[in-house]
Amino acid sequence: AQSVSQHNHHVILSEAASLELGCNYSYGGTVNLFWYVQYPGQHLQLLLKYFSGDPLVKGIKGFEAEFIKSKFSFNLRKPSVQWSDTAEYFCAVTPPFGGYNKLIFGAGTRLAVHP
């Protein structure tokens, strides 16, 4: 079945460590790609998105993601994490069929950053 896969369900890091969260999707054709974040006790919010242009996308709070079409991947990165980055991170894709926003989410990755 066509889907969005996030490789790690739980990641634990120390502050200042580098972060890379994997995301792969299985849709062919042109897709729109997103990373959403949910901080503890807060609502889901957009971190960054890609739909065309430079495949290296910069988002809020020092996050970036790289779209690699040949690998069907959109991995999220941050060179140096902070305790405040503790949250759950969701990769999402709008497939190339249909005219409306049908955002398909991955299962999420829980990141815990220790001081």
Next chain:
Amino acid sequence: ETGVTQTPRHLVMGMTNKKSLKCEQHLGHNAMYWYKQSAKKPLELMFVYSLEERVENNSVPSRFSPECPNSSHLFLHLHTLQPEDSALYLCASSQNGSPNEKLFFGSGTQLSVL
């Protein structure tokens, strides 16, 4: 504060009850969505409304009945639910429903079906 408000925050209901979830957005958006977030499963798209017209029903059972009386309000009417319907129900909105738009999410209604 995202501009998308959901009520109630928590709801407990029996399988024979009828209840409704409410979502209101103050962003002037034209598209609204219902998502279901179950434990250990990805968020699942349920319904999409654009300009008060339902444009997507993602094979949702008829015991879930959405209603969009205007572009600012979205309801999810619930009846004869099953325990497996217990989940967090999230409402979202976006400008026009285009595939590359950012979604603004509410905080959700945590539903427990006994």
